[in-house]
Amino acid sequence: MKNAEVLTWPEKGESRIPYQVYMDPDIYEGEMKNIFRGSTWNYLGLEVEIPNPGDYKTTYIGDTPVVVTRDAKGEIRSFVNRCAHRGATVCMDPCGNTKTFTCVYHAWVYDAQGDLKGVPFKKGVNGQGGMPEGFDQSKLSLQKIKVETYSGIIFGSFDHGMEPLQEYLGEKMCGYLNRIFNKPVKVLGYQRQLMNNNWKLYFENVKDSYHASLLHLFFSTFGVNRLSQKGGIDLDETGRHHVSYTYGSLNEDLEAYKESDLRSYSSKYTLEDPSLLVGRNEFPDGITLAIQSLFPGMVVQQIHNALAVRHLVPKGVDSCELIWTYLGFEEDDEEITKIRLKQSNLVGPAGFVSLEDGGIGELVQKGIVGAPQVESFVEMGGTGVESQSFRVTETSIRGFWKEYRQLMGY
Numbered sequence: 001m002k003n004a005e006v007l008t009w010p011e012k013g014e015s016r017i018p019y020q021v022y023m024d025p026d027i028y029e030g031e032m033k034n035i036f037r038g039s040t041w042n043y044l045g046l047e048v049e050i051p052n053p054g055d056y057k058t059t060y061i062g063d064t065p066v067v068v069t070r071d072a073k074g075e076i077r078s079f080v081n082r083c084a085h086r087g088a089t090v091c092m093d094p095c096g097n098t099k100t101f102t103c104v105y106h107a108w109v110y111d112a113q114g115d116l117k118g119v120p121f122k123k124g125v126n127g128q129g130g131m132p133e134g135f136d137q138s139k140l141s142l143q144k145i146k147v148e149t150y151s152g153i154i155f156g157s158f159d160h161g162m163e164p165l166q167e168y169l170g171e172k173m174c175g176y177l178n179r180i181f182n183k184p185v186k187v188l189g190y191q192r193q194l195m196n197n198n199w200k201l202y203f204e205n206v207k208d209s210y211h212a213s214l215l216h217l218f219f220s221t222f223g224v225n226r227l228s229q230k231g232g233i234d235l236d237e238t239g240r241h242h243v244s245y246t247y248g249s250l251n252e253d254l255e256a257y258k259e260s261d262l263r264s265y266s267s268k269y270t271l272e273d274p275s276l277l278v279g280r281n282e283f284p285d286g287i288t289l290a291i292q293s294l295f296p297g298m299v300v301q302q303i304h305n306a307l308a309v310r311h312l313v314p315k316g317v318d319s320c321e322l323i324w325t326y327l328g329f330e331e332d333d334e335e336i337t338k339i340r341l342k343q344s345n346l347v348g349p350a351g352f353v354s355l356e357d358g359g360i361g362e363l364v365q366k367g368i369v370g371a372p373q374v375e376s377f378v379e380m381g382g383t384g385v386e387s388q389s390f391r392v393t394e395t396s397i398r399g400f401w402k403e404y405r406q407l408m409g410y
Contacts, residue, residue, distance in 0.1 A: 006030070009410040010375055014398035015383040020372035022198040022365065027408075028317040035296050035407050036062025036314075041148070041155040041168045043298035043311050044068045044078060046325065048152060048185055054097040054112065059323075060313045061156060062297075066145055067091045067101065068154060071112035078145035078156045079114035090142065114142035150174065151181040153309075169294065170236040176243050176292050179283065180300055180307060184330040188340060191324040193349035197361030199297070199312055199320040200404075205357050206293050206310075207396035209233060209244040210380055231289075232389040239385040239399030240295035245287045246391070276346075279305040279339050293396070295403055303353075305336065306343035318365055322358075324348055 006026045010016035021027055036042060042061045045068050049057055056069035058081060065081035067090070083090050083103040090103045090110065100117065101110045109118035116137045124130025145156040148165035151174075155165050166174060195202060205211070209231075229248035235241065282305065292300040297312035307327040314320050324347070328340050346353045368374070378401075381393025385402050388395055404410075 007410060009405060012383070014385065014401040014405070015378045017376040017378060017401060018372065019368040019374050019376070022201060022368060023317060023372060025317050028198075028314070030408060032062045032064070032314070034409070035404070037064065037158040038407060039157070039159045039162055040296050040407070041157050041162065041165050041294075042296065043294070043309070044145075044147070044154040044156045046152055046185070046187070046309070047076070047149060047154060048187060049095070050076070052097065054099055055095075056091065056098065056101075056112075057095040058091055058093070059311070061145070061158065063314050063316070065089065066156065067114075067142075068147075068156070069112050072099070076147050076149065076154055077113050078147050078154075079110075079142035080145070082143070083108055084116060084140040084142060110142055114144050116140045116142075151177050152185065153177065153181065170238075170241065172234065173236050173241045173243070173292070173294065176234075176290070177300065179285070179290075180302060180327075185307075185327045186330050186332070188326040188328050188337070188344070190326070191348045193322040193324070193358055194315070195320050195322065195358050195361055196318060197320065197365040198318055199314040200400075201361040201364050202312055202320060202322065202357070203293065203297065203400060204397050205361060206291060206299050207242055207244070207400055208394060209291070209391040209396075210394060211360075231391050233387060233391060233393055233396050235385065235387045235396060235399050238403060239396075240403035241293060242396035242399060243290055243292045244391060244396070245291075246289040247286050248288060276342055277304075279343060280336060282336075293400075295400065301347065303346055304343055305339050306346055307340065308344070308347065 006024060007018065007020055010018060044059055044066070045057055050068060050070045053070050053072050053074055056067055058065065058067055060066060066078055067081050068076065068078045071077050081089055081091050083105065085103065085106055085108050088103050088105040090101050099112065102108070107120045108116060111117050119131065119137060121129065122131050122135070145158060146160045146162055147154065147156050149155065150165055150169065162168070169177070229246050231244070231246035234243040234245065283302070287302070288304055290302045299310035299312070301308045301310065309325045309327065311323040311325070312320060313323065326340070326344050328337055345351055349355070349358060378394045378397055381388055381395050383398070385395060385399045
């Protein structure tokens, strides 16, 4: 079914989002085909996760399972985790080291480049059975993914004619990546979070700086992020990628929040362990919070000293998974590592802040049931798609939908 037959987009464009896009199975399948398996670069992992020849990890592009590995020559490869024989999952472990990948179903063997190297009983048994004459195993490789890296980050695309990765990211977004990945990183740990809502609701939430100090009591009360602080929204030229950034300290003026009588500011709350908010000023630009989203499903965060990559994985029309990779730098001393680990309690499935982000998408998914033709109203900060020197705006959400509509043909 063609996308135009499924949905007619509202005349007001990116400032109106029909709820149908969050609940229609046909639209979801179109997204997997046209976006994730289409002309986009998708986050696959970090080079530091597969440092040695034979190292591998399993992950997803959209809802398609893939393997990322480093071959004997040290080259990074990726392929769909689906046997060319009967479609079974080939690699079942989340990570490890191996020279070959063997499907447990019929023991077809593939090398680190995804090429088929072995087929048991290819010539049959005692002259009977086996593959037909002319069988060419070179044509039965695993489906290969185009791979490029930037600043130690691995990206993959189903489109082998895809524009170079740096062009897709753009100079501005590469600059923000360089800001975090400016020296060798190390992985401090992982968390996974399953959410009962459409994947786009979470990605909208990430791009929505306007909600942060309204929904999150912790942010406002303890000064981690308030809309009264200096900051803004930076978009790339297409509008598909964004960065929300904040300057300021914990001594920021509270008057705007005290006078607004907001639920998200409450002076009665205190921290039993104030060291949670004690950190180091490690970025020369003075930015204390930066959330970067790269279309269609990657997020890089700096919340004070808590650094992480988030990978958004669709799991159906009303479900998605968020995989958090917490980071530090190889040169970190023991003190800053403890600070990063403690501040990581702000985020993640049970974090003081992200717990609410995980729940709000489900509230929207429940609230829109039975209303596919009703539309979101997305006009905070105007109706255009441009960078802005303030954060009371939904410009980056509109930027997401601009790119989405182009890829989906709406």
